[in-house]
Amino acid sequence: MFRLYIFITALTTLIALTTSISIKKTGKNWYKNSLVYHVYPRSFKDSNGDGIGDLNGITSKLEHIADIGADALWLSPIYTSPQFDFGYDVANYTDVDKDYGTLADFDKLVARAKFLGLKVILDFVPNHSSHEHEWFKKSVQRIKPYDEYYIWRDAKIVNGIRKPPNNWLSVVRGSAWEWNEARKQYYLHQFNIPQADLNYRSAALQQEMKNVLNFWLNRDVDGFRIDTISHLFEDVRFLDEPRRNISDSPEDDYETLDHIYTRNLLEIYDVLKSWRKLADNHSKTADTKIILTEADTDFAMYYESGSNVPFNFMFILDLNNKSSAADFKRLIDRWMNNIPDNPAYVANWVVGNHDNHRAAFRFGEKRADQLSMLATVLPGVSVIYNGDEIGMHDRNFTYEETKDPIGCIAGPNRYHLKSRDPERTPFQWDNSTSAGFSASNRTWLPVNSNYGTLNLAVQRITAVSHYKVFKSLSRLKRRPVIEQGSLQTVLVTENMLGIIRRHGASVVALVINFADTSVTADARTWMNIPEQLIVYASSVHSKLLAGSRIDTTRITIPGSASVVLTTADLV
Ligand SMILES: *[C@@H]1O[C@H](CO)[C@@H](O)[C@H](O)[C@H]1NC(C)=O
Ligand SMILES: *[C@@H]1O[C@H](CO)[C@@H](O)[C@H](O)[C@H]1NC(C)=O
Ligand SMILES: *[C@@H]1O[C@H](CO)[C@@H](O)[C@H](O)[C@H]1NC(C)=O
Ligand SMILES: *[C@@H]1O[C@H](CO)[C@@H](O)[C@H](O)[C@H]1NC(C)=O
Ligand SMILES: *[C@@H]1O[C@H](CO)[C@@H](O)[C@H](O)[C@H]1NC(C)=O
Ligand SMILES: *[C@@H]1O[C@H](CO)[C@@H](O)[C@H](O)[C@H]1NC(C)=O
Ligand SMILES: *[C@@H]1O[C@H](CO)[C@@H](O)[C@H](O)[C@H]1NC(C)=O
Ligand SMILES: CC(=O)N[C@H]1CO[C@H](CO)[C@@H](O)[C@@H]1O
Numbered sequence: 001m002f003r004l005y006i007f008i009t010a011l012t013t014l015i016a017l018t019t020s021i022s023i024k025k026t027g028k029n030w031y032k033n034s035l036v037y038h039v040y041p042r043s044f045k046d047s048n049g050d051g052i053g054d055l056n057g058i059t060s061k062l063e064h065i066a067d068i069g070a071d072a073l074w075l076s077p078i079y080t081s082p083q084f085d086f087g088y089d090v091a092n093y094t095d096v097d098k099d100y101g102t103l104a105d106f107d108k109l110v111a112r113a114k115f116l117g118l119k120v121i122l123d124f125v126p127n128h129s130s131h132e133h134e135w136f137k138k139s140v141q142r143i144k145p146y147d148e149y150y151i152w153r154d155a156k157i158v159n160g161i162r163k164p165p166n167n168w169l170s171v172v173r174g175s176a177w178e179w180n181e182a183r184k185q186y187y188l189h190q191f192n193i194p195q196a197d198l199n200y201r202s203a204a205l206q207q208e209m210k211n212v213l214n215f216w217l218n219r220d221v222d223g224f225r226i227d228t229i230s231h232l233f234e235d236v237r238f239l240d241e242p243r244r245n246i247s248d249s250p251e252d253d254y255e256t257l258d259h260i261y262t263r264n265l266l267e268i269y270d271v272l273k274s275w276r277k278l279a280d281n282h283s284k285t286a287d288t289k290i291i292l293t294e295a296d297t298d299f300a301m302y303y304e305s306g307s308n309v310p311f312n313f314m315f316i317l318d319l320n321n322k323s324s325a326a327d328f329k330r331l332i333d334r335w336m337n338n339i340p341d342n343p344a345y346v347a348n349w350v351v352g353n354h355d356n357h358r359a360a361f362r363f364g365e366k367r368a369d370q371l372s373m374l375a376t377v378l379p380g381v382s383v384i385y386n387g388d389e390i391g392m393h394d395r396n397f398t399y400e401e402t403k404d405p406i407g408c409i410a411g412p413n414r415y416h417l418k419s420r421d422p423e424r425t426p427f428q429w430d431n432s433t434s435a436g437f438s439a440s441n442r443t444w445l446p447v448n449s450n451y452g453t454l455n456l457a458v459q460r461i462t463a464v465s466h467y468k469v470f471k472s473l474s475r476l477k478r479r480p481v482i483e484q485g486s487l488q489t490v491l492v493t494e495n496m497l498g499i500i501r502r503h504g505a506s507v508v509a510l511v512i513n514f515a516d517t518s519v520t521a522d523a524r525t526w527m528n529i530p531e532q533l534i535v536y537a538s539s540v541h542s543k544l545l546a547g548s549r550i551d552t553t554r555i556t557i558p559g560s561a562s563v564v565l566t567t568a569d570l571v
Helices: 010-018 055-060 062-067 103-115 134-140 203-217 267-281 299-304 314-318 325-338 365-377 405-410 456-461 466-477 523-527
Strands: 035-039 072-075 092-096 119-124 128-130 156-158 161-163 177-180 185-188 195-197 223-226 290-293 348-350 381-385 486-493 496-503 506-513 519-521 532-538 549-551 555-557 562-566
Touching: 055 062, 055 103, 062 103, 092 103, 092 203, 103 119, 119 203, 119 290, 128 134, 185 195, 203 267, 223 267, 267 290, 267 299, 314 325, 314 348, 314 365, 325 486, 325 496, 348 365, 365 381, 365 466, 365 496, 365 506, 365 562, 456 466, 466 532, 466 562, 486 519, 486 523, 496 523, 506 523, 506 532, 506 555
Parallel strands: 035 072, 035 381, 072 119, 119 223, 223 290, 348 381
Antiparallel strands: 128 195, 156 161, 177 185, 486 496, 496 506, 506 562, 519 555, 532 549, 532 562
């Protein structure tokens, strides 16, 4: 359980014996083969018994993050916020919300993370601020330069009735415009009403956001994940967006419009480039500051504008438990082939996040390990959502229990289609009160009732567990065969996908059975791998024992199982 590496002094070796310390990756290329662990602070660990996760809680569990082999943790927003949208409505970009602690707690977290060899990445929410932000209050009063920090437009008067300036819809449903009586104008909110869109056509606002990035970089953070950057700019003509022919959605649903004037405008790339420059300014002599971006199109442009990780959401958005082996192969090949030819650009694979159902829900319990295997065996950056390393499940919510504003707004008949609460329940550390998440038995979201048997403590002492599979995968990821090896994707049979990495004489072969029943095939021939390989890791329900030898000319993979085979040098 201890991962001991390069320690120079006897003292640090002693500390390492009792602590899980990652091999610290340093230099310009540190991120290229990294494992990024996404922490949802509200649900990770509560240190003060108020039922809400906090920074000191995260600090107390950093060893777990180092233990599973992560290189970096990315924190969902911790900034001051009325928590209408749980931190995605920022009221002060340079302070920590009282729910989560203080700036001093943050500094302690960073110091401890650095000690453990972990990098710290913050969420940056540039698309909008809370309407409780000082800037918004000053903007309402037309105080310069704040008057231009948000998108304000006059009403359109139709037959004497005040109407929003155009037909734009909010992502959560309904008009994207909200009337402000004090300023006598509408302001734009592409998300919820309390989340006012910032105006990036204001130079003063752009400088303000740079100050925010500098503030955190000066506190030693290693980079940012930039939230829904595709919504940063709107077309200045403010024309109506065309309707799409969608019959089964309410007419004020976001999906009913074609968002040609509000999404993915080219100006985004200039802002991103300016943030890249700023970040590079802080890493002239240090490790690269990483920028991860959430965007839905044209990821080549994001690479070229300075994003190290334009999130690849294929496992979440494009593939599901009905997808075939061929679907996976096609999409993996497409992504790899579309990365612009530049050694600075590496692939990335997102297994899950706080906005989507968990991997174990999307693909089913038996296939929960499969995505972690793909994300770690494929080249590049793996992005894991907290809890996926132990195969946590979604929790089923009633409408009355629902907290996520998107779920609440959708109403009792549709909340289950929109709410993100199911994947945000507290982390299941052990079988004590509230799964060890909190000393209180009243937590901000209920703990999943399966925590007595599904928790980290039990998986640490069980011979075969998601935790152990995950840990062995992250160990493998650090080997040259994953870091530098070649990649080949093969359809072994209609239902069997093979991913092969080779480096010198080392071979890693991930074999996935997409059928519900077992499949036997000649993997040796189709994948061109050695006749004898060793089971390095296998999905929890597969019954293929790690360490056993496999004859690849007649390999049998149980239904829905996946297995990582390697040459003996890698075991
Ligand atoms: C944000 O919080 C910091 C630290 O508490 C404070 O100094 C600053 O004035 C606040 N900024 C705004 C815009 O409210
Ligand atoms: C929407 O449907 C109408 C009538 O069925 C059709 O004329 C129009 O071309 C369709 N628009 C799109 C964008 O498909
Ligand atoms: C980079 O740093 C220098 C000196 O610290 C500063 O003058 C310059 O404005 C910075 N550039 C950016 C893009 O932040
Ligand atoms: C497939 O996923 C859906 C949800 O996306 C789920 O309802 C269904 O149970 C899953 N099927 C299996 C076999 O896991
Ligand atoms: C989840 O809850 C809803 C509403 O209470 C119920 O209709 C549904 O059957 C439940 N699903 C599962 C998998 O328990
Ligand atoms: C709780 O977990 C501990 C080990 O972490 C185990 O010894 C104990 O039996 C478990 N209790 C129950 C009720 O499952
Ligand atoms: C929660 O804790 C309180 C106080 O310790 C206790 O009285 C109560 O029975 C507990 N409730 C549950 C559901 O465990
Ligand atoms: C709109 C927004 O808030 N962008 C991020 C930007 O805001 C939404 C709200 O979640 C967040 O969910 C997004 O993640």
